[in-house]
Structure formats: C-alpha cells, structure tokens
Amino acid sequence: MAKTTNPxxxxxxxxxxxxxNIVELLVDVARNTFRRPFQFREFIEQAWFIASVTILPTxxxxxxxxxVVSLQTGSLIKQLGAESFTGAASVLAVVQQGSPIVVAxxxxxxxxxxxxxxxxxxxxxxxxxxxxxxxxDPVQRLVVPxxxxxxxxxxxxxxxxxVIGIAGGYFFNVILQDGxxxxxxxSFGTLAQLPDLWVGELKAVVxxxxxxxxASYKGLHPNPGPKGVGEAVNQTxxxxxxxxxxxxxxxxxxxxxxxxxxxx
Amino acid sequence: xxxxxxxxxxxxxxxxxxxxxxxxxxxxxxFGVQKIWQDVTLTLPTGEVSALLGPSGTGKxxxxxxxxxxxxxxxxxxxxxxxxxxxxSSKELYEIRKLFGxxxxxxxxxxxxxxxxxxxxxxxxxxxxxxxxxRKIVMEKLELVGLTGxxxxxxxxxxxxxxxxxxxxxALVLDPExxxxxxxDSGLDPVRTTYISQLLLNINAQIDATMLxxxxxxxxxxxxxxxxxxxxxxxxxxxxxxxxxxxxxxPAVKQFLNGTMIGPIGMSEEKDEAQMRQEQALSDAGHNLxxxxxxxxxxxxxxxxxxxxxxxxxxxxxERVRSIMHTLPENAQHAIQQxxxxxxxxxxxxxxxxxxxxxxxxxxxxxxxxxxxxxxQQSGYQQGGYEGGGYQQGGHDGGGYQQGGYxxxxxxxxxxxxEQRGYQGWNEPEPRDRxxxxxxxxxx
Numbered sequence: 001m002a003k004t005t006n007p008x009x010x011x012x013x014x015x016x017x018x019x020x021n022i023v024e025l026l027v028d029v030a031r032n033t034f035r036r037p038f039q040f041r042e043f044i045e046q047a048w049f050i051a052s053v054t055i056l057p058t059x060x061x062x063x064x065x066x067x068v069v070s071l072q073t074g075s076l077i078k079q080l081g082a083e084s085f086t087g088a089a090s091v092l093a094v095v096q097q098g099s100p101i102v103v104a105x106x107x108x109x110x111x112x113x114x115x116x117x118x119x120x121x122x123x124x125x126x127x128x129x130x131x132x133x134x135x136x137d138p139v140q141r142l143v144v145p146x147x148x149x150x151x152x153x154x155x156x157x158x159x160x161x162x163v164i165g166i167a168g169g170y171f172f173n174v175i176l177q178d179g180x181x182x183x184x185x186x187s188f189g190t191l192a193q194l195p196d197l198w199v200g201e202l203k204a205v206v207x208x209x210x211x212x213x214x215a216s217y218k219g220l221h222p223n224p225g226p227k228g229v230g231e232a233v234n235q236t237x238x239x240x241x242x243x244x245x246x247x248x249x250x251x252x253x254x255x256x257x258x259x260x261x262x263x264x
Numbered sequence: 265x266x267x268x269x270x271x272x273x274x275x276x277x278x279x280x281x282x283x284x285x286x287x288x289x290x291x292x293x294x295f296g297v298q299k300i301w302q303d304v305t306l307t308l309p310t311g312e313v314s315a316l317l318g319p320s321g322t323g324k325x326x327x328x329x330x331x332x333x334x335x336x337x338x339x340x341x342x343x344x345x346x347x348x349x350x351x352x353s354s355k356e357l358y359e360i361r362k363l364f365g366x367x368x369x370x371x372x373x374x375x376x377x378x379x380x381x382x383x384x385x386x387x388x389x390x391x392x393x394x395x396x397x398x399r400k401i402v403m404e405k406l407e408l409v410g411l412t413g414x415x416x417x418x419x420x421x422x423x424x425x426x427x428x429x430x431x432x433x434x435a436l437v438l439d440p441e442x443x444x445x446x447x448x449d450s451g452l453d454p455v456r457t458t459y460i461s462q463l464l465l466n467i468n469a470q471i472d473a474t475m476l477x478x479x480x481x482x483x484x485x486x487x488x489x490x491x492x493x494x495x496x497x498x499x500x501x502x503x504x505x506x507x508x509x510x511x512x513x514x515p516a517v518k519q520f521l522n523g524t525m526i527g528p529i530g531m532s533e534e535k536d537e538a539q540m541r542q543e544q545a546l547s548d549a550g551h552n553l554x555x556x557x558x559x560x561x562x563x564x565x566x567x568x569x570x571x572x573x574x575x576x577x578x579x580x581x582x583e584r585v586r587s588i589m590h591t592l593p594e595n596a597q598h599a600i601q602q603x604x605x606x607x608x609x610x611x612x613x614x615x616x617x618x619x620x621x622x623x624x625x626x627x628x629x630x631x632x633x634x635x636x637x638x639x640x641q642q643s644g645y646q647q648g649g650y651e652g653g654g655y656q657q658g659g660h661d662g663g664g665y666q667q668g669g670y671x672x673x674x675x676x677x678x679x680x681x682x683e684q685r686g687y688q689g690w691n692e693p694e695p696r697d698r699x700x701x702x703x704x705x706x707x708x
Contacts, residue, residue, distance in 0.1 A: 130374075130431075132333075132334060133334070
C-alpha cells in the first residue's frame with residue numbers, strides 16, 4: 001500500500017477509511033442481529049441504561065423546544081392573519097422536525113457518549129481482546145444489543161418528545177398567546193396527518209441506528225490510553241451530530257417529495 | 265481430536281489427549297512504517313512449555329496477540345491445529361480461539377463482574393452446564409490460583425497480582441489446549457512468580473497443553489520452559505531447546521541473561537560503538553554496571569509438584585531433541601547430552617545435581633529449593649550469607665559515589681540547597697523535624 005506524505009491527502013484517506021470501517025461495522029451488526037443466541041439480557045440492561053440517561057433531559061429539552069416553536073410560529077402566523085392555523089403549524093413543526101432533532105441531540109449527546117465511554121474503557125483495559133480470545137464476538141455480544149437498544153429508545157423518545165412538545169405548544173399558545181383551544185385542535189386535525197408521525201418515528205429509528213453504530217465503532221477503536229477514550233467520546237458526539245443533521249435533511253427532502261401535504 | 269472431558273468432573277479423559285502444535289512461518293508485523301519484527305519462524309512443539317524472551321519493546325506481546333489473531337501480521341502464516349489463522353474466516357477464527365487460554369498482562373478481567381462471574385463467563389457462554397456444575401469448576405479453578413474467598417470481589421477492588429491470578433483462573437476454565445501467558449511475573453513478587461511458574465508446570469502436566477510464556481524474567485526463563493526463543497532487533501535471534509539459549513555465546517543473549525549494561529542491548533533499542541566502548545572502559549575501571557554475577561550453565565528445570573501426573577511432554581521432547589541434536593551448537597549438545605544421561609540414569613530430584621550446587625548461589629537457588637526439602641533450603645540461606653557480603657561491597661561502592669560528590673565543591677555551594685540537605689539528612693539529627701511534620705500536620 002503506497003503511503004502518501006501529503007497531509008491533506010492523508011487525512012482524507014483516514015476519513016474515508018474510517019467511514020468505510022463504520023459501514024463495515026454496520027453490516028456486521030446487521031448480520032449478527034440474526035445470529036443466535038440473541039443477547040436478550042444485555043439488550044434489556046442497555047435499553048434501561050440508555051433510557052435512564054436520556055428520558056429526563058429529553059423531557060426537559062422538549063418543553064422549551066415546543067414552546068419556542070409554538071411562540072415563534074404563533075407570532076409569525078398572527079402577522080399573516082391566519083391565527084386559526086397556529087395549532088397546525090406548531091404541531092407539524094414539532095412532530096416532523098422538532099422531535100427528531102431533539103431525539104438526535106439526546107441520543108448522540110447522552111446515549112452515544114455513554115456507550116462510547118463504556119466500550120472505550122473496556123477496550124483499553126483489554127477486556128474486548130479478552131472476550132475475542134475467549135471465542136466471543138464482541139459485535140454480537142456487546143454491540144448488537146447496544147445498537148438495538150438505542151433504536152428502541154430513540155423510537156420511544158420520539159413519541160415522548162412529540163407528546164411533550166405538543167402539550168408545551170398548546171399551553172403556550174392557548175394560555176400565553178390567547179389562542180382558542182378549539183381552533184388549535186381543529187387546525188391540527190385539518191393539516192396534520194398520520195404519515196407525519198410515521199416519518200418522525202422512522203427518523204428516530206435511523207438516528208438510533210447511526211448513533212449506535214458510530215458510538216460503538218468509536219468505543220471499539222479508541223486511541224491508546226485514557227486520553228484516547230476521552231477523545232473517542234468527543235469525536236462520537238461531534239460526528240454523530242453532523243451525520244444525524246444531514247440524515248434529517250435528506251429524509252425531510254425525500255418525505256416532502258414522496259408524501260403529499262394534506263389538502264394539497 | 266475430540267475435546268477433552270473436563271478435568272474436575274469425575275469423567276475419564278477421552279484417551280491420551282495431546283496439546284496442539286502451533287507453527288509460525290515467515291511472520292512480519294509492522295505498525296505503519298515501523299517494523300516490529302520480521303520473518304519470525306518457529307514451532308511451539310506439542311504439549312511443551314516454550315518461553316519467548318526479549319528486551320522491553322521488542323514486540324513480544326504483539327507476537328502473542330498475533331498468535332490469537334487479535335493483530336494481523338502483514339506476511340507469513342500461523343497454523344494452529346491445521347488451520348492457518350491468517351487465511352481463515354472470522355467464524356473459524358472464533359472457533360480456533362476456543363482452543364486457547366490467554367493470560368493478559370493485567371488479567372483483562374471484566375470490570376463490571378466479580379471474580380466468580382469473570383471465571384464463569386466462558387463456561388456460561390460456551391457450554392450448557394448447569395449452574396451448580398459451573399460453580400464446582402469455578403471454585404476449583406479459583407482455589408488452584410489461591411483466590412478462595414475473594415470470588416465476590418470486583419477486579420477494581422483487588423491487587424494487580426490477584427487480578428493476574430484471577431485472569432489465569434479464567435484462562436484455564438475451559439481446559440484449553442494452548443495456553444499463552446503474557447508476562448506472568450509482572451506485578452508479582454518473586455515468591456508468587458515461582459508459585460505461578462509451579463502452577464503453570466502443574467497445569468502442563470495435568471492437561472498437556474502447549475504453552476508459550478512471554479517474559480523477561482530470567483529466573484523464570486531459566487527454570488520453567490522446555491524451549492526458549494529471544495526477540496532482539498526486530499528478529500527472532502534464536503528459538504530452540506532451552507540448552508541452546510542458556511549456553512549461547514551470542515553477546516545479546518549473554519547480556520540479557522546477566523542483566524548487565526555491557527553488551528549490545530542499550531536503553532533504547534540500538535546502542536552505538538562509542539557507547540559500548542565507553543561502558544567497557546567504565547567496567548574495566550571497576551564501575552559496577554549492574555547484573556548479579558556471571559550467569560552461565562544450565563539450571564535444572566522445575567518439575568511438577570509430586571503427586572501430579574508425569575509431564576508427557578518430557579518424553580516427547582527428549583525424542584525430538586535427540587533427533588535434532590546434530591544441528592545444534594556444540595555447547596548446547598554437551599548440555600543436552602548431560603541432561604539426557606541424567607534422565608536415562610536413575611532420575612534424581614533435579615536440584616540434587618552438582619550443577620545445581622554450583623549455580624545455587626543466585627536467586628534462582630531459592631526457586632529450585634523444593635518446598636519439601638528443608639535441608640536444601642538451609643543451604644540456600646547460607647548462601648544468602650554470601651550474597652549479603654556482596655551487598656556490603658555494593659555499600660562501599662556507594663561510599664565512593666558520595667565522596668566524589670563531596671570532592672566537587674560545586675555540589676554543596678552552587679546546586680540547590682535542598683539536594684544537599686537530602687544527602688546530609690542521613691547523618692544529622694537536624695532534619696528530624698521534617699520527619700515529624702507529616703504526623704503533626706493532620707492534628708494541627
């Protein structure tokens with residue numbers, strides 16, 4: 001293999017290599033998901049752990065998030081003179097965009113970093129090597145349950161954020177901006193449709209998968225030493241954020257093309 | 265070859281079981297542009313104990329990790345039980361790995377599990393044994409390594425030596441056919457190192473596993489393995505029956521065995537001519553360049569504890585060594601002939617041989633002293649007396665250093681006064697308040 005000395009080319013190669021390795025791990029995870037015995041206990045433990053580190057921050061983030069979206073769209077729509085549609089606007093914004101973004105933030109920031117730190121410290125203590133030597137594939141034993149747990153928790157979190165976001169939006173719209181409850185709910189029913197919720201959940205699933213795989217990859221390949229684990233956690237959060245936001249963009253574009261808006 | 269029935273159950277073994285041969289050919293490994301070692305070719309003979317020596321940083325651990333497929337060398341082949349693990353699929357690799365028991369440097373225990381669960385882990389993952397069977401096996405292995413009563417402790421709560429022993433228990437729990445041990449002595453005191461050595465030999469006698477011990481402990485290397493190899497300057501400088509390396513005239517090998525600074529091994533990997541000349545001059549001038557004394561000749565090998573089955577590897581090895589004898593260096597041939605003659609005659613306890621007496625006045629003498637033979641231990645103590653004399657001389661040397669320091673006026677005047685105080689502190693009563701202060705401080 002020819003080694004290039006050009007620093008730009010080298011870092012480019014390194015980034016592509018890493019991307020390739022992550023995709024490889026993704027395929028590996030997909031294959032190992034169907035290999036028996038499924039690590040059910042590990043899956044439940046991890047799901048519980050990830051839920052416990054994400055639920056409270058998610059709920060706390062969702063309330064102001066729903067409120068801000070609601071207030072912003074509310075005041076904008078008031079200027080346009082379409083006050084009766086405030087509810088629909090804020091609900092659509094929360095369900096389609098807001099809640100997947102909040103889920104992405106929390107899954108990458110809270111759950112992903114926790115998984116990377118856990119796997120990373122095991123790696124530098126040679127626990128992962130020991131596991132391989134004992135004839136156990138760490139992808140099947142550790143990574144698959146974590147990725148599946150993150151998908152499950154992301155899915156559930158998305159529902160949680162939607163509910164809390166809408167409730168927060170309702171509260172701020174009706175109580176603070178003097179909206180009418182009837183108009184809020186009616187416009188909600190007019191413009192919102194079930195696929196909006198489905199796409200939000202689909203996004204959450206994809207986010208959970210991406211965040212889980214990247215966090216596991218970074219955790220399995222830290223630089224040596226405790227500092228390496230710290231760096232790996234940091235990189236996990238940054239890389240996952242970037243990729244999730246782009247994934248969100250792409251999925252939104254596709255959704256808006258594929259599913260026609262209600263009433264259009 | 266059928267899997268061996270477990271040792272602890274009352275079942276009989278399935279006939280004579282034999283460990284697995286591991287043969288390595290033309291192995292080369294590098295990290296980036298840095299070559300670690302190249303063209304390493306060796307065979308770990310079936311059921312024998314081999315040791316791999318080498319200065320720190322010569323890639324001994326890397327070699328060990330390559331053998332189990334954790335690292336991937338660029339070239340060469342590693343054939344285990346008829347499968348080349350460089351070529352095989354990852355599924356096959358995981359199957360092959362079940363033949364291995366590996367003890368990592370720090371034990372590599374799972375931090376979230378206590379010692380019992382750690383040791384039981386391979387059994388729970390790979391066998392369908394019931395929990396009470398598992399408990400029986402696990403407790404037996406923990407007792408073997410002297411950890412009874414500590415099974416509920418977490419790895420973070422115990423000392424490095426205990427972690428190492430727990431790691432060994434876990435490595436043994438599946439009765440592996442190949443045992444790889446990474447520095448069994450690091451972090452252990454000399455006595456525990458000897459116990460571990462004895463334990464490894466006992467295990468070898470019991471289950472006839474092929475063993476590779478990576479170490480730089482000379483005592484262990486001289487008394488435990490059947491075969492010794494040495495990595496130096498990115499190459500395997502030799503590998504063969506223990507006599508070959510122990511009688512070698514190779515400067516690097518001799519230096520390593522003696523632990524002195526004279527020779528080709530430097531602080532960093534390479535040492536240049538000028539430094540070697542300088543050190544030789546220092547040595548000629550009477551400067552102590554370290555090392556206990558000239559270590560030559562062959563120490564008798566340790567035996568399994570009486571009551572253990574006979575090591576089958578001993579007989580196999582004798583045949584093998586006889587057949588390759590003519591290819592070995594002359595010194596080694598003499599030594600081997602001697603040990604073969606000894607073995608052919610009435611086999612006495614190894615440490616009663618004249619050889620043992622001669623070299624008995626090293627630390628190794630303690631190792632050889634069987635735990636049963638009180639008489640021999642006594643003579644060991646007497647010889648300890650000789651060593652004490654040696655230490656006193658060392659004391660004189662030290663005096664020489666201090667004087668040199670005083671002669672140079674610069675020490676006391678120009679340099680930091682704290683340093684001077686440190687020197688004087690040994691004689692003068694004045695710094696006593698310094699000693700007292702730590703006890704005063706918490707009260708104040």
